[in-house]
Amino acid sequence: MYSQDELSQIIQNGIDTIVYSTNAPRLFDPVRYTLESGGKRVRPTLVLMATNLFTDDIIPAIGPALGLEIYHNFTLLHDDVMDKAPDRRGRPTVHVKWDDNTAILSGDAMLSMAFEHIAKTRTILLRPVLELFTRTTIEIGEGQQLDLEFESRDDVTEEEYIEMIRLKTSVLLGCALKMGAIIGEASEQDADILYRFGTDIGLAFQLQDDWLDCWGDPKTFGKRIGGDILCNKKTYLRITAEKTAQIPECSGMSEQEKIDAIKAFYIETGAEKACREKIAYYHGKAMKELSAISVADEKLALLKALAAKLENRNI
Amino acid sequence: MYSQDELSQIIQNGIDTIVYSTNAPRLFDPVRYTLESGGKRVRPTLVLMATNLFTDDIIPAIGPALGLEIYHNFTLLHDDVMDKAPDRRGRPTVHVKWDDNTAILSGDAMLSMAFEHIAKTRTILLRPVLELFTRTTIEIGEGQQLDLEFESRDDVTEEEYIEMIRLKTSVLLGCALKMGAIIGEASEQDADILYRFGTDIGLAFQLQDDWLDCWGDPKTFGKRIGGDILCNKKTYLRITAEKTAQIPECSGMSEQEKIDAIKAFYIETGAEKACREKIAYYHGKAMKELSAISVADEKLALLKALAAKLENRNI
Numbered sequence: 001m002y003s004q005d006e007l008s009q010i011i012q013n014g015i016d017t018i019v020y021s022t023n024a025p026r027l028f029d030p031v032r033y034t035l036e037s038g039g040k041r042v043r044p045t046l047v048l049m050a051t052n053l054f055t056d057d058i059i060p061a062i063g064p065a066l067g068l069e070i071y072h073n074f075t076l077l078h079d080d081v082m083d084k085a086p087d088r089r090g091r092p093t094v095h096v097k098w099d100d101n102t103a104i105l106s107g108d109a110m111l112s113m114a115f116e117h118i119a120k121t122r123t124i125l126l127r128p129v130l131e132l133f134t135r136t137t138i139e140i141g142e143g144q145q146l147d148l149e150f151e152s153r154d155d156v157t158e159e160e161y162i163e164m165i166r167l168k169t170s171v172l173l174g175c176a177l178k179m180g181a182i183i184g185e186a187s188e189q190d191a192d193i194l195y196r197f198g199t200d201i202g203l204a205f206q207l208q209d210d211w212l213d214c215w216g217d218p219k220t221f222g223k224r225i226g227g228d229i230l231c232n233k234k235t236y237l238r239i240t241a242e243k244t245a246q247i248p249e250c251s252g253m254s255e256q257e258k259i260d261a262i263k264a265f266y267i268e269t270g271a272e273k274a275c276r277e278k279i280a281y282y283h284g285k286a287m288k289e290l291s292a293i294s295v296a297d298e299k300l301a302l303l304k305a306l307a308a309k310l311e312n313r314n315i
Numbered sequence: 316m317y318s319q320d321e322l323s324q325i326i327q328n329g330i331d332t333i334v335y336s337t338n339a340p341r342l343f344d345p346v347r348y349t350l351e352s353g354g355k356r357v358r359p360t361l362v363l364m365a366t367n368l369f370t371d372d373i374i375p376a377i378g379p380a381l382g383l384e385i386y387h388n389f390t391l392l393h394d395d396v397m398d399k400a401p402d403r404r405g406r407p408t409v410h411v412k413w414d415d416n417t418a419i420l421s422g423d424a425m426l427s428m429a430f431e432h433i434a435k436t437r438t439i440l441l442r443p444v445l446e447l448f449t450r451t452t453i454e455i456g457e458g459q460q461l462d463l464e465f466e467s468r469d470d471v472t473e474e475e476y477i478e479m480i481r482l483k484t485s486v487l488l489g490c491a492l493k494m495g496a497i498i499g500e501a502s503e504q505d506a507d508i509l510y511r512f513g514t515d516i517g518l519a520f521q522l523q524d525d526w527l528d529c530w531g532d533p534k535t536f537g538k539r540i541g542g543d544i545l546c547n548k549k550t551y552l553r554i555t556a557e558k559t560a561q562i563p564e565c566s567g568m569s570e571q572e573k574i575d576a577i578k579a580f581y582i583e584t585g586a587e588k589a590c591r592e593k594i595a596y597y598h599g600k601a602m603k604e605l606s607a608i609s610v611a612d613e614k615l616a617l618l619k620a621l622a623a624k625l626e627n628r629n630i
Contacts, residue, residue, distance in 0.1 A: 021453050024456075024461045101397040105456060105460060107423075109457075112456065115445075134431045137427040141427065142338040
């Protein structure tokens with residue numbers, strides 16, 4: 001089995017040696033800029049890890065793994081245009097450093113490049129991998145659409161919120177693991193177990209993100225504590241709290257006073273507890289799923305460690 | 316062999332029965348709006364025609380043909396955002412009828428849907444079809460990038476202009492024909508002949524578009540005569556004329572006076588003649604290519620008729 005460090009090195013080498021088309025080099029400057037900015041490379045790592053559960057030969061998974069990483073970065077690039085986000089990973093976003101048109105067009109090129117890399121899958125496995133990836137990319141678009149729609153709605157239910165984050169972020173983790181499993185020639189049953197495991201871990205991760213925005217450690221969270229509260233984002237906490245009570249009036253308060261007031265509101269209404277319980281629920285569900293896989297327990301250590309790390313946000 | 320009408324009917328049926336994902340229905344409203352607005356369906360027709368040169372069973376080509384049509388409409392949708400175009404085919408563009416974010420996101424969904432339909436190719440032919448399509452989409456992005464770059468350059472050469480229109484518009488016609496040929500299990504040689512034929516016809520068509528902007532029949536051209544001149548677009552005529560002389564100073568002129576002055580300039584400098592010669596050159600090159608294909612002459616009638624119609628712009 002490959003270690004986490006070895007997998008990271010393989011992915012970094014892959015990113016560094018991507019071959020770019022040369023007819024219009026400037027089209028790819030923002031693509032390089034986006035891909036070189038790092039991030040945790042969680043999704044390609046999951047692809048390789050899943051393949052490695054079933055075979056020592058992970059080479060055939062590298063192309064598709066890079067495809068998934070390129071795709072993920074494409075979604076960030078276009079989402080940043082739509083959200084008018086000024087920076088990402090400590091650097092100006094593409095539409096700020098260049099302009100909106102460049103961001104749209106180079107994003108489109110990244111989506112094509114993602115498919116180009118997915119297409120490196122061995123011929124015999126190309127159809128299931130391509131169908132999985134295509135369906136996932138459409139679902140992620142749907143998740144982003146729901147997220148945009150929710151901004152102007154006041155009646156979003158808990159179920160709708162969970163469905164939105166499932167589509168927008170969780171299915172890609174499920175897709176990464178299932179893709180790796182298919183390439184490792186896992187049974188359909190094992191591939192589906194990994195899909196559900198990835199999706200449930202993704203839901204736990206996203207709910208954790210909502211919770212950490214209020215109670216996270218500023219040193220490890222990476223974003224400003226209370227950011228969601230200050231921009232009135234509809235999170236799981238807010239949707240759950242508003243089911244039972246009216247959100248407190250915060251006009252005239254300082255930013256810190258507002259954050260404190262809303263955090264207290266989340267605790268009083270039981271939303272904070274409900275959120276922790278929901279995280280534990282999806283985490284438990286994911287682990288229960290995984291226990292049914294026909295892979296020796298010691299081989300699952302790396303996957304479990306990555307899932308645990310994701311939850312504790314230390315990566 | 317299928318008639319042109321039968322092929323059009325098959326494509327229209329295909330467009331009408333596209334299955335949309337249902338998690339966020341509003342994501343697909345702009346997609347339906349774009350696809351139902353018509354257009355000439357040239358590209359999917361070319362796919363089916365090419366398949367039909369080699370087999371009577373064109374059913375396996377329908378999915379990929381629709382994929383190409385969805386892709387083409389995606390490029391128009393995103394190009395309209397980048398160009399801030401107010402209307403297309405007599406209706407408001409998506410970014411006007413909805414907004415920029417909706418246009419970006421629903422365009423992204425269309426690109427995924429295009430791949431979803433390309434993926435309906437029979438397993439044994441999936442890899443070459445997918446590789447052809449992926450490379451083509453990247454080239455078209457490069458063509459659009461060059462087009463945007465040329466707007467702010469004064470030293471674009473004739474060769475650079477030809478290369479830009481080859482990438483931006485011609486390779487998709489070549490791709491359509493080659494894809495159809497692959498699905499019809501043509502020889503590699505015949506598939507490549509059709510690719511070059513399509514690309515050359517595409518170049519002739521695009522140069523014709525430049526020429527018709529000046530000397531076309533307003534009744535059949537579909538766009539305002541002189542439109543390129545009024546917005547100072549760098550066309551083949553302009554680039555060629557400026558190689559030998561300075562473009563006339565037109566400030567203070569009425570729109571019609573400017574159009575007349577520039578048209579006279581194109582004739583005096585020989586650019587008009589050079590343009591007609593270049594159209595004839597690519598048309599002749601295309602026809603010569605086609606004569607080497609191992610398909611009975613009578614089967615090529617429909618393809619030649621479509622090429623001729625494209626040149627005369629009566630479709």
